[in-house]
Amino acid sequence: MTRFSYADGIRQAIAEEMDRDPNVFVIGEDVGAAGGVFGVTKGLFEKYGADRLWDTPISEEAVIGAAIGAALLGARPIAEIMFGDFVTLAMDMIVNQAAKTHYMTGGRLSVPMVVRMVTGTGGSTSAQHSQSLESWFVHAPGLKVVTASSAEDAKGLLKSAIRDPDPVMFFEHKQLYGGRGGPAGDVVEVDPIPFGVGRVWREGTDVTVVTYLKTLEYTMKAVEALAEEGISCEVWDPRTLVPLDREGLRQSLAKTGRLVIAHEAPVRGGFGAEIAAFAAEECFESLRAPIIRVGGTNTPMPYAPVMEGFVVPGPERIANAIRRSVGRPPVVSSN
Amino acid sequence: MTDGRTTTRDDGLELFERMFLIRRFEERASQLRAAGLIPGFLHPCIGQEASAVGVCSALGPDDVLTSTHRGHGHMLARGADPARMYAELFARIEGYNHGKGGSLHMIDVDLGFLGANGIVGAGIPLATGAALQQKRRARGGVAVSFFGDGATNEGAFHESLNLATLWKLPALYVCENNLYGEFTRQDQHQVVKDVAQRAASYGLPGVIVDGNDALAVREVAREAVARARRGDGPTLIETKTYRHRGHFEGDMARYRPKGELEEWLAHDPLDVLSRRLLAEDVASDSDLDEVRAGVERRLDAAVEWATERAHPEPADALEDVYVDAMRGAALR
Numbered sequence: 001m002t003r004f005s006y007a008d009g010i011r012q013a014i015a016e017e018m019d020r021d022p023n024v025f026v027i028g029e030d031v032g033a034a035g036g037v038f039g040v041t042k043g044l045f046e047k048y049g050a051d052r053l054w055d056t057p058i059s060e061e062a063v064i065g066a067a068i069g070a071a072l073l074g075a076r077p078i079a080e081i082m083f084g085d086f087v088t089l090a091m092d093m094i095v096n097q098a099a100k101t102h103y104m105t106g107g108r109l110s111v112p113m114v115v116r117m118v119t120g121t122g123g124s125t126s127a128q129h130s131q132s133l134e135s136w137f138v139h140a141p142g143l144k145v146v147t148a149s150s151a152e153d154a155k156g157l158l159k160s161a162i163r164d165p166d167p168v169m170f171f172e173h174k175q176l177y178g179g180r181g182g183p184a185g186d187v188v189e190v191d192p193i194p195f196g197v198g199r200v201w202r203e204g205t206d207v208t209v210v211t212y213l214k215t216l217e218y219t220m221k222a223v224e225a226l227a228e229e230g231i232s233c234e235v236w237d238p239r240t241l242v243p244l245d246r247e248g249l250r251q252s253l254a255k256t257g258r259l260v261i262a263h264e265a266p267v268r269g270g271f272g273a274e275i276a277a278f279a280a281e282e283c284f285e286s287l288r289a290p291i292i293r294v295g296g297t298n299t300p301m302p303y304a305p306v307m308e309g310f311v312v313p314g315p316e317r318i319a320n321a322i323r324r325s326v327g328r329p330p331v332v333s334s335n
Numbered sequence: 336m337t338d339g340r341t342t343t344r345d346d347g348l349e350l351f352e353r354m355f356l357i358r359r360f361e362e363r364a365s366q367l368r369a370a371g372l373i374p375g376f377l378h379p380c381i382g383q384e385a386s387a388v389g390v391c392s393a394l395g396p397d398d399v400l401t402s403t404h405r406g407h408g409h410m411l412a413r414g415a416d417p418a419r420m421y422a423e424l425f426a427r428i429e430g431y432n433h434g435k436g437g438s439l440h441m442i443d444v445d446l447g448f449l450g451a452n453g454i455v456g457a458g459i460p461l462a463t464g465a466a467l468q469q470k471r472r473a474r475g476g477v478a479v480s481f482f483g484d485g486a487t488n489e490g491a492f493h494e495s496l497n498l499a500t501l502w503k504l505p506a507l508y509v510c511e512n513n514l515y516g517e518f519t520r521q522d523q524h525q526v527v528k529d530v531a532q533r534a535a536s537y538g539l540p541g542v543i544v545d546g547n548d549a550l551a552v553r554e555v556a557r558e559a560v561a562r563a564r565r566g567d568g569p570t571l572i573e574t575k576t577y578r579h580r581g582h583f584e585g586d587m588a589r590y591r592p593k594g595e596l597e598e599w600l601a602h603d604p605l606d607v608l609s610r611r612l613l614a615e616d617v618a619s620d621s622d623l624d625e626v627r628a629g630v631e632r633r634l635d636a637a638v639e640w641a642t643e644r645a646h647p648e649p650a651d652a653l654e655d656v657y658v659d660a661m662r663g664a665a666l667r
Contacts, residue, residue: 062494069464106433165658
């Protein structure tokens with residue numbers, strides 16, 4: 001049986017791209033000798049050495065700034081922000097510098113950099129280590145935004161991200177890694193996955209559910225249960241939020257006529273709002289029911305497991321949103 | 336005048352020409368803005384010319400630079416074309432940034448001038464990254480970051496110096512201490528008098544130099560460049576200087592104590608150099624006049640050329656958001 005984890009996918013993408021292009025290097029806190037806090041870059045330092053994996057001080061702004069500066073001279077850096085929450089310390093470099101460099105210079109310079117970020121809840125990682133900040137970067141023109149929801153997608157999308165000429169914000173959900181410290185899995189061949197092409201995880205006819213990252217797993221659980229209630233769901237993963245596969249989504253909505261969007265990030269101002277607005281503006285004639293968003297509550301992430309479970313939308317909350325979309329009553333769980 | 340920093344006629348006049356070019360470029364820009372030709376910000380570097388020219392005259396073709404909101408001098412010192420700079424200030428298509436950047440974002444990729452910057456201190460980490468890539472590609476190139484005293488209170492400065500020394504990067508950190516961070520005098524924004532002291536925290540040399548003496552600046556810059564090229568790591572250079580104008584064009588600088596400007600005008604960098612050239616018989620008054628006249632002719636032509644350039648189309652705003660063809664991405 002093939003063993004191929006999400007972390008394997010990312011590690012293999014980095015290794016294969018480093019083999020292909022000497023300009024590719026990794027930079028970040030504990031990414032080298034330590035193999036990464038989540039073990040994602042484990043073994044790469046031994047193979048590629050210190051010139052390809054740069055262990056940095058805890059200096060997010062300098063890390064991203066250094067990646068940008070090197071990219072301006074032709075490097076293809078992969079910068080890691082250990083917990084995505086810490087990206088706040090590098091926002092000037094990302095938003096005011098990397099995102100705008102190509103534009104401000106009239107197209108004369110570009111920043112082919114990837115910023116890998118560990119996102120989402122990980123089990124009581126609480127308010128400063130659990131956030132889902134992807135929509136912030138969607139709002140900064142010049143950045144591309146990737147959310148990898150499976151091992152294969154992580155590998156294929158990261159390869160494309162590394163080859164991309166623009167700055168790419170690459171979100172990896174910490175619960176998808178598959179545990180730290182386990183043996184490396186098998187090498188699975190995955191071609192680069194083009195940006196702007198969504199993935200249909202399950203075909204269906206009644207409701208389109210747009211989702212990504214860990215919430216995709218919860219959604220798959222929900223829709224399997226709903227199939228037994230006679231509700232047929234199409235599960236659609238955008239894979240890249242920028243660029244967005246608008247045609248793919250349009251086609252799905254033309255088929256189902258109903259839309260539910262589910263993500264872990266707070267609902268307010270989340271990416272679901274963008275999807276909903278697109279559907280309302282451009283697919284209105286397809287819609288037969290109000291659009292429903294399911295997301296994190298508009299709160300910081302609490303520590304207590306029971307509260308965390310309340311904040312993050314799980315299979316039950318997603319299932320009830322889908323039931324509401326097709327006019328069925330919610331099922332209230334015993335807990 | 337007997338500090339041994341004598342120079343040749345050609346070299347001395349070339350330095351003087353660059354500095355005079357910067358001075359007159361800025362003075363004319365001020366007038367052109369008043370005449371309505373420049374829509375955006377201007378942060379003139381008048382008074383700081385020796386720092387820019389001194390450092391840039393110590394650099395080679397593989398070296399790269401990042402600059403600041405007060406960046407025209409650095410760019411001209413590096414050899415940029417004043418005509419294309421004016422065209423950018425006038426927001427024309429043939430400006431350095433196709434009219435998308437203006438004063439705050441001007442670049443010249445061919446000269447390794449990686450850009451002015453609208454964010455105080457932001458060029459420092461960028462130069463640090465450029466130095467990292469210079470080190471990786473091992474062609475002996477260095478990266479220079481210019482910034483002011485105000486920027487040394489930003490985290491970017493401290494993070495970058497720490498990283499650069501840790502990795503022995505071939506970098507020059509040039510703090511042009513003009514005594515003001517925007518409207519705030521240095522003694523009101525930091526307790527240290529000499530920014531160079533801050534080098535001690537990160538384990539790199541911190542050198543103080545008269546920033547209005549181009550030859551003195553060049554001497555310390557040459558030493559720092561040589562050190563960087565040898566692989567011995569970065570240097571922090573503090574050039575003590577002064578901006579004759581306000582923070583930006585239109586700022587009357589009423590926050591300055593009486594008499595301060597006059598003191599610095601008596602130590603004008605152009606006079607410092609020209610007096611030395613004359614005193615040492617390296618050049619004559621007529622040599623200097625000839626240089627001045629040549630610069631005026633060049634700037635006349637630059638302004639004329641720039642004024643005749645085409646304006647961009649409004650919808651050109653949609654181009655250059657991404658390198659690859661994300662068709663229509665800017666609209667949706």
